[in-house]
Amino acid sequence: MTPREVKEMAGRRVTAADVARSIGVSRATVGYVLNDTPGARISPETRRRVLQAAAHLGYQPSRVAQSLARGRSRIVLIVVPDWPFEYTLRAHLDEAARVLDEAGYATITYTHHESEHTRPLWKLVEPEVVVGLVPFTPSEVRSIRAAGITRIAPDPVRHVDLGSMPAVVMGAELQVRHLATTGCRRIAFAAPSDKRLSDLSAVRQRAAAREAAALGLEWVDAREIDYHDESLPTLLHGWLAAGVSGVVAFNDDIAAMIVGAAARAGIEVPGALAVVGHDNKPVASYFAPTISSVAIDSVDLGRWTAGQALHLAEGRTTTEGVPELNAILFPRESTKRP
Structure with missing residues (x-):
């Protein structure tokens, strides 16, 4: 790695690509070593060099990357309709976030506007589960699935409407x-x-x-x-x-x-x-x-919303269909x- 490259790397997080470039091996080789991938054929000398370079450069694995590699981001995205954020809605979301937090999941709430001028948040944060407080439209379901997300509630296959x-x-x-x-x-x-x-x-x-x-x-x-x-x-x-x-x-x-x-x-x-x-x-x-x-x-409704997410993420038993309130x-x- 040249002095210029070392200087450019200062002040930002060191990546596996930086480690690979510093010793002239592939990014995949570094990944096999740092992730201790079973079955990977890496010589002891190459393994030593990768670990030494990672330590020298101060490499720290990205938690997000690790979780995505495992297929588990432990993020639940709750999509809120474009309604005023009022008393009952806050109580609903607060309780859902509390239950999910106790289960080890971070909650992100997101208002999806019809006239969306930015990328939907489910394409940016890699959530493990996407839950809508009201049924998703067919176009929203297509967009969510295009982002690689298959755990969606309410069930997009069933016909559920507000009424x-x-x-x-x-x-x-x-x-x-x-x-x-x-x-x-x-x-x-x-x-x-x-x-x-x-x-x-x-x-x-x-x-x-x-x-x-x-x-x-x-x-x-x-x-x-x-x-x-x-x-x-x-x-x-x-x-x-x-x-x-x-x-x-x-x-x-x-x-x-x-x-x-x-x-x-x-x-x-x-x-x-x-x-x-x-x-x-x-x-x-x-x-x-x-x-x-x-x-x-609203508190009971929040628990039900969290339950739907945990059912999709972990297979926990939950009430099918709509909540009994x-x-x-x-x-x-x-x-x-x-």
Whole structure:
């Protein structure tokens, strides 16, 4: 190795290629020696020279390269849909990361945007398993498999969509059932205006409408609510004029907007209009009046997500298909009628 090459190598990690070049042998020979490859025919003298050069140059094996050579990166990539990163999603991912950490796996979360201008992260970090919080599209599955990754959840062979996932629809169904118990007969749905949530909102809206029909309630309206829309009191008066007595809100933030707008418009909640939220965020319990809300056990969902990854990585027993979860209704002042 020339003095110039030694100088260029200073300040960066020494590679096996550097070791090979320094003593004039092939990169493969160095790899056989440093990895102690069984069956490799390396003379004792060549082995001695390789080990001596590696020690002299300060060679340290790359942990990533070693793990990839073994086929085990011990990295789980969790692909998150392009949703706002809120309270329940954080709880879900925190618990999944905790369970995976205890099993010896590092967790990377990644939001895959539809208008992706960079290479997908599964092509850059060599994950052992890729788990999606919602089903992957066929093009995403092709891209993941093209990166050499075969351990994918949800199972890309099965047809799974948002509408078939209990964690997505069961909360909306419980919201409607709760309003029915308070005497509401005509229902409206308040959706977010954030286009990133349009698919999820549409699925919940359809689930709520189906449940209302099953209970003999009248489905009156569904509207998008903008956080900056000052016409919300007008909308609420229009709902009252149409006989709406209960509102299914997409989440607790939307529910708080409706309850606040009702107060400014002189509409009694729950006297004239009962409102039920979703997610059971802290805001639901400290808003005035407090907001009834449905909670899906995000911690349990996080454990299930981790379980899917460990099943693929290690063959651990796990629940097939979708998780069995409970939706819990927390009744508060926004729906408590005499």
